[in-house]
Amino acid sequence: MSIAGKLLVDVHTHVYLPRYTSLLRSRSTVPFIRSSTTPEGLPDDRLLILDHEPSGGRPVGPQYWDRDEKLKFMDKHNIDVSIVSTANPWLDFLPASQAHTLASELNNDLEEYCSTGPSTTDHKIKRLYGFGLLPLVPEITTSALLDIVHQIGQLPHLRGLIMGTRGIGKGLDDPALDPVWGAIEKAGLVVFLHPHYGVDASAWGDSVDNGHVLPLALGFPFETTTAATRLILSGVFDKFPALRLLLAHSGGALPVLSSRLASCIDHDPIVASRLKHDARYYIGKLYLDAVAYGPEELGYASEALSRAARYEHGSSVTGATDRSVGSKRMLFGTDHPFFPPLSASEKWASVTENLDAIGAVQGWAEEDKEGVRGGNAISLFNLTR
């Protein structure tokens, strides 16, 4: 494990597999890929995945679907292993039967993407693993969802599944999903919870041209925060205490709003009586990627994870919190291939900023930092098996 402990593992890295890319190319409403040519005659493919996409969509190319491009990116940044996931919006927009079929096909595709790829040099860990997809759409049957959980559990290079926040139409706190959480827990799969919808765009106003900044910088983390909070309030973590949930973007605003959340719950006897623990206790059950772009943010997130244990039985304020404890639940990520650099030769800021941030967290020992860079992922996803 001492060698494995030094691997750099990226847990937040996306792909549109070729089968999914074909689907996007076949469509003309969001989400879709629009192909045209520039005045110079060069191909110009644009990805439109959000409603009200500003500036005609973002450039999209082989970095989204070509495995060699993923490996080149990894090599350029010394990333040994990637746990790859389909990028948003997954299958959310499809009718149930198509979503079911495509989930199954894409999970098999992703297994092949990983299993036929290279291994790391020093040992038996592969360079690519995956998060599978569930057909989480309205009118899907529970048995279809359980089928796919079972499929993912059987595919040896898939170690979890990625999902958005809508569930089967009513959000993740929908009691209809309880059997799905139970099956995921039993299969030992990690759920990677990722935003797509943000919040209602009226929040962003129209006075000035802010591009994608508000929906990405604020809307995404607000959405993740809301979904995870609703899961806490619904009692999912009481019912499924071994469920392992990884939140994108370091959990958004949830860690920093968790004491306020606890206070609001304390003032509502109905909600308070429904939950076994103080809200801050549940934060400690989460895993957070280390995609927050600053050392102070990462350090704080590890504190919110660390302090959770003292809220198992009521609340208490004590002395210093040992950030090492929480660091064990945090994992390096890049958000590739989103946020490309402005020039092709550069290293990606999303990589260097997040690595620099990990390196600069106060209160993390060198071994904690190595854990966040890779060791924690090796354990969480059991990569040595």
Added chain:
Amino acid sequence: MSIAGKLLVDVHTHVYLPRYTSLLRSRSTVPFIRSSTTPEGLPDDRLLILDHEPSGGRPVGPQYWDRDEKLKFMDKHNIDVSIVSTANPWLDFLPASQAHTLASELNNDLEEYCSTGPSTTDHKIKRLYGFGLLPLVPEITTSALLDIVHQIGQLPHLRGLIMGTRGIGKGLDDPALDPVWGAIEKAGLVVFLHPHYGVDASAWGDSVDNGHVLPLALGFPFETTTAATRLILSGVFDKFPALRLLLAHSGGALPVLSSRLASCIDHDPIVASRLKHDARYYIGKLYLDAVAYGPEELGYASEALSRAARYEHGSSVTGATDRSVGSKRMLFGTDHPFFPPLSASEKWASVTENLDAIGAVQGWAEEDKEGVRGGNAISLFNLTR
């Protein structure tokens, strides 16, 4: 100043003055007060201020309008001085002419509320100061707004003004407000930015009964975060560098999302080129109340304030951040009379939790904590004048 430095000053404490309460009682749509009697014949007044108010409104009584009740609350919790502000939703729902008249009347009322109240025992500081109100509603004229800024600046016990996030209908990043920011800056008034609307309620789902928890715990801070971010993106802090803005609830999620915000801006050349500094620099221009209910949250907020200086010219990650620097811009608050305890005899958790949190922040010296409890407010609001 050594004695003044020991005062406990509450900068986040609300009131509905009698004139405003009468208005609420006269209405039958939100916001309003509904009076009825219990089956036992006792008066039962309920406050309804949010759309979709759960459970028929919250109990409302003299703690909202009676100055003696405010002083009793202060005495019970050893609060020496309160900087009182009208609670949301202020004048947002009124037609322009009525909002203008009422702002002027309520500012005079609040001046009298403060000036005829008691003084602290050891020196010339009063026990009550106030934030005035602007008639920020659609169709108000700029000259009416400037009138009222001028009025507030002339009333000796009003040291700032409270506002929501809608401006005159298009949010606070509306260029039409530039003359207002300029006048506020020139008058040296502190702007207390406070949420009311949250985000679109569809975010909260309908699966389980969560009472007020989601809109209050998440919606309020999301709204404040969005409004302050839009102000940053609009360049208001570049145009009015001496503007002093105090954010409710420790700035919500803004400090913890500020590195992500900076990253998103860096990837958008249009937005990036419009701003003079990295987003994290502007955080350091803010003041934050210390209403976050946990020591880790407060400590983090002070770090985000402290690190701002190193982002004045580009970004850089360095060593430990001195939290003392940021603590100077944080100020104790209670949110009284909201979040009352479940039994009348108790001390209010909103007071004790926030005081305990201040006392337990790692990296704050005793004098930093005294500053947050009162000394910073004495300086910011110039209470010794």
